[in-house]
Amino acid sequence: MQLRCTYCQTMFAIGREDMLAALEHMEENKLIYYDAHCPKCRRANRVERARMERFFPDWKNAIKTMLKDSAQAETAAEKPAAGTGAVKTAAAPEAAAKPAKKSAPKTKPAAASAKKPAGTKKK
């Protein structure tokens, strides 16, 4: 939708995605207007929610389809990654666990032996 900045009279447009985000934000926070920031002077122009809904009456369905698309995109991305990732991660935990186990016992006796002499010397 086209807007005219009330401060500097610059014409600027709000895209569909911006309007969706704005409408979603207003719905969540129970707001009746949206602050559209002018690209030139960066001041907030209040746009009434009802006015934006007139431009984008189907916004609730648009959010639903957008969420579906993103969910499908995620599952589609996970499928090929799971096949190749399973082979890599199967070997990775062993390699990562071994040095961690070895280093853990080393530090514990070192810390314990360091404390004992320090305590006996003081007393």
Ligand SMILES: [Zn+2]
């Ligand atoms: Zn402006």
